[in-house]
Amino acid sequence: MQSEAVRLDPDRLGALYRQLGEANAEDVVCRAVEELAVRMTHCERLWRQEEWSQLRKSARSLIAIAEQVGMPLLSRVAKDVTQSIDGGDRVATAATLARLMRVGERSVTAVWDLQDLSI
Numbered sequence: 001m002q003s004e005a006v007r008l009d010p011d012r013l014g015a016l017y018r019q020l021g022e023a024n025a026e027d028v029v030c031r032a033v034e035e036l037a038v039r040m041t042h043c044e045r046l047w048r049q050e051e052w053s054q055l056r057k058s059a060r061s062l063i064a065i066a067e068q069v070g071m072p073l074l075s076r077v078a079k080d081v082t083q084s085i086d087g088g089d090r091v092a093t094a095a096t097l098a099r100l101m102r103v104g105e106r107s108v109t110a111v112w113d114l115q116d117l118s119i
Contacts, residue, residue: 006106012070032069033108036062040104043081047097055093056085059100071107074100 017025039062046055059081066075077100084092 006071006073006103006110008107008110009070009072012067016069029069029111032065033111036065036071036074036104037108039065040101043097044101047094052085055097056082059085059097062100062104066107069111071111074103074107077103 013025013029016028019025020028039058043055043058043062046058059078062078063075063082066072066078077096080096081093081100084096
């Protein structure tokens with residue numbers, strides 16, 4: 001079983017909290033995390049259905065959300081997924097999508113752990 005070490009971008013999260021205030025920023029982060037989980041599940045389903053253009057679109061949507069809430073590794077891996085789809089490499093797409101799922105899970109957990117610390 002592979003494990004991915006993730007790191008949240010504290011500068012990005014700090015800026016978000018300063019811009020929006022604590023309550024609004026927490027709301028944005030919670031919604032973003034929920035949306036990430038939904039879209040990652042959607043990516044997995046699209047992979048199984050071999051819906052390449054929709055998979056690419058869904059992976060691309062993860063990039064902006066991950067960047068918004070300070071998940072640079074998740075954003076980078078989502079970019080890798082889109083590049084492997086663009087290259088028509090199904091093996092690379094399978095590998096990068098599996099990594100996307102691992103990094104996504106760990107990133108979501110890291111956000112929840114961070115929020116638990118602030119309570």
